[in-house]
Amino acid sequence: MPARNPTIFDLVSQPQELGAARTFELALYLPPLRLAGRDYVFVSDVVPARLTATFAGGGFAVKLEFSCRLEGACWRCLEPADLDLDVKAEDYFETKLPPVEEIGEEEEASLWFMEDGSLNLSEWARSAIAELLPPQILCRQACKGLCPQCGANLNFEECGCKPPLDMRWGKLRKWKAAD
Numbered sequence: 001m002p003a004r005n006p007t008i009f010d011l012v013s014q015p016q017e018l019g020a021a022r023t024f025e026l027a028l029y030l031p032p033l034r035l036a037g038r039d040y041v042f043v044s045d046v047v048p049a050r051l052t053a054t055f056a057g058g059g060f061a062v063k064l065e066f067s068c069r070l071e072g073a074c075w076r077c078l079e080p081a082d083l084d085l086d087v088k089a090e091d092y093f094e095t096k097l098p099p100v101e102e103i104g105e106e107e108e109a110s111l112w113f114m115e116d117g118s119l120n121l122s123e124w125a126r127s128a129i130a131e132l133l134p135p136q137i138l139c140r141q142a143c144k145g146l147c148p149q150c151g152a153n154l155n156f157e158e159c160g161c162k163p164p165l166d167m168r169w170g171k172l173r174k175w176k177a178a179d
């Protein structure tokens with residue numbers, strides 16, 4: 001499958017009238033994510049997005065809103081899992097950029113702002129999504145995962161494996177018996 005191009009928005013060419021807000025409806029490409037060593041894709045990977053740019057003297061306040069669905073493997077049982085996200089990202093982009101070497105980590109917004117003054121919306125969206133992700137992506141909240149001994153999916157079957165006897169618990173049991 002050919003790689004798609006990131007969605008680019010030409011920000012600095014927007015009229016610089018103080019307080020004027022302009023809204024754009026865009027088709028936003030969402031690149032796949034790699035999480036915990038697995039690939040997750042957006043279905044669809046092009047979503048309708050709304051971008052609002054307001055000139056605030058020296059730069060633009062930009063808001064990007066879209067909804068998306070992420071699909072991939074459940075972290076516990078590896079069955080298909082999906083996640084619906086409503087994303088709202090806001091940032092301020094100065095029209096005059098400092099030289100690249102002066103961009104520090106605290107100026108994260110500059111990372112999506114390219115040298116020609118356009119915004120890489122796909123990268124910005126990816127970063128906004130990363131902040132919204134739960135600690136684990138699961139097929140269901142109470143996913144029981146796989147049996148560590150036989151690999152059975154415990155959501156669908158009880159395999160009957162006995163949990164391995166842990167030495168520490170054995171000691172605790174003896175201590176309790178002596179009490």
Ligand SMILES: [Zn+2]
Nearest residue numbers: 074077139143
């Ligand atoms: Zn699961």
Ligand SMILES: [Zn+2]
Nearest residue numbers: 147150159161
């Ligand atoms: Zn088992």
